[in-house]
Amino acid sequence: MQPYFFPYLGYFSLINYTNIWVVFDTAQFIRHGWIERNRILGPEGDWNYIRVPLKKYHRETKIKDVKIRNEESWRDKIFAQLVHYKKKAPYYKNVINFLEDAFKFETESISHLNTHLLKKTFEYLGISFEYIIFSESNITISSVNAPDEWALNITKALKGDTYVNPPGGIEFFDRKKYVENKIDLQFLKIKLKPYDQKQNEFIPGLSIIDVMMFNTPKRIREMLHDYELI
Numbered sequence: 001m002q003p004y005f006f007p008y009l010g011y012f013s014l015i016n017y018t019n020i021w022v023v024f025d026t027a028q029f030i031r032h033g034w035i036e037r038n039r040i041l042g043p044e045g046d047w048n049y050i051r052v053p054l055k056k057y058h059r060e061t062k063i064k065d066v067k068i069r070n071e072e073s074w075r076d077k078i079f080a081q082l083v084h085y086k087k088k089a090p091y092y093k094n095v096i097n098f099l100e101d102a103f104k105f106e107t108e109s110i111s112h113l114n115t116h117l118l119k120k121t122f123e124y125l126g127i128s129f130e131y132i133i134f135s136e137s138n139i140t141i142s143s144v145n146a147p148d149e150w151a152l153n154i155t156k157a158l159k160g161d162t163y164v165n166p167p168g169g170i171e172f173f174d175r176k177k178y179v180e181n182k183i184d185l186q187f188l189k190i191k192l193k194p195y196d197q198k199q200n201e202f203i204p205g206l207s208i209i210d211v212m213m214f215n216t217p218k219r220i221r222e223m224l225h226d227y228e229l230i
Contacts, residue, residue: 001022002025002027002034003023003063003118004034004035004038005034005038005051005052005110005114006038006209007034007038007207008192008207009190009211009224010189010190010192010205012224013188013190013224013225013226013227014165014188015122015129016127017188017227019130020130021131021132022131023111023131023132023133023134024063024150024154026063026064026135027062027063028059029061029066035066035114036051036052036053036054036066037050038051038206038207038209039210040082040206040207041084041199041210045201046203050082050207050209052110054068054110055067064109064135066111068107068109068110068113079096079099082095082209085213088198089214090214091216095209095213098120098124101120102117102121115133121208124212125217125221126221142157146174147172148174151163151165152181155183156181160183162183162185162186163185164186164187165185165186165187167230170187170230173185186229187229188229189227190224191226191227195211195215198214
C-alpha cells in the first residue's frame with residue numbers, strides 16, 4: 001500500500017492483519033489523496049483536513065521523491081487544529097504527547113515521514129509492525145503488465161501465499177491470476193462502529209488521531225479486529 005498520513009482505522013486493521021507490510025513508494029504521486037493529508041473533527045462538529053505541505057513536483061513524480069516544505073510551520077498548524085479536542089476528548093493529553101514525540105523526526109521525504117508515523121502509532125498501540133520500503137529493498141519482481149500484478153509479483157517475490165487488500169480495490173484484481181499462482185487473494189473490510197465523539201452525530205472514517213483521542217490503546221486494538229474478509 002502507498003504510505004498514507006495518519007490514515008483511518010481500516011488501514012491500521014489491514015496492517016495488523018498482515019505478517020509483512022510493503023510500503024509501496026514507487027507509484028506515481030497523486031495530488032489531493034491521503035498521502036499528504038487526512039481528516040479530523042472540526043470545532044463545529046464537522047470535519048477538517050490536517051495536512052503536510054509539499055514542494056512542487058512534476059506529474060510523473062514517484063511518491064518516494066516527493067518532498068515536504070519544511071520551511072512552513074506545518075506541525076504547529078496541526079497542533080492548533082487539534083486544540084478544540086481538549087474540551088471533550090479524554091485522551092487529548094496522551095495524544096498530544098505522542099504527536100510531539102512522533103513529530104521530532106526530521107525528513108524531507110513524505111514517504112519516510114508517513115512510514116515513521118505508522119511505526120510510532122503502532123508503538124503507541126502496543127502492536128508490532130513489520131514492514132519493507134519497496135524502493136529501498138532488494139526485492140526483484142517479474143515484469144508488471146497490469147495494475148494488479150504489482151501486488152501479485154511482490155507477493156511471489158516474498159514467497160507469500162496470501163495477499164490482502166482494502167475492499168475498494170476489488171475491481172482492479174483478476175482473481176484467476178492469483179489462483180494460478182497459488183496465492184489467496186483477500187479483501188479486508190473494517191466495521192467502522194461508532195465510538196463516543198462527544199457530539200450528536202458520529203463521523204466515521206476519520207484519521208486514527210481522532211480514534212486515539214476518544215479510545216484507549218486497548219480498545220483500539222479490539223476495534224482493529226472488528227472486520228470481515230471478502
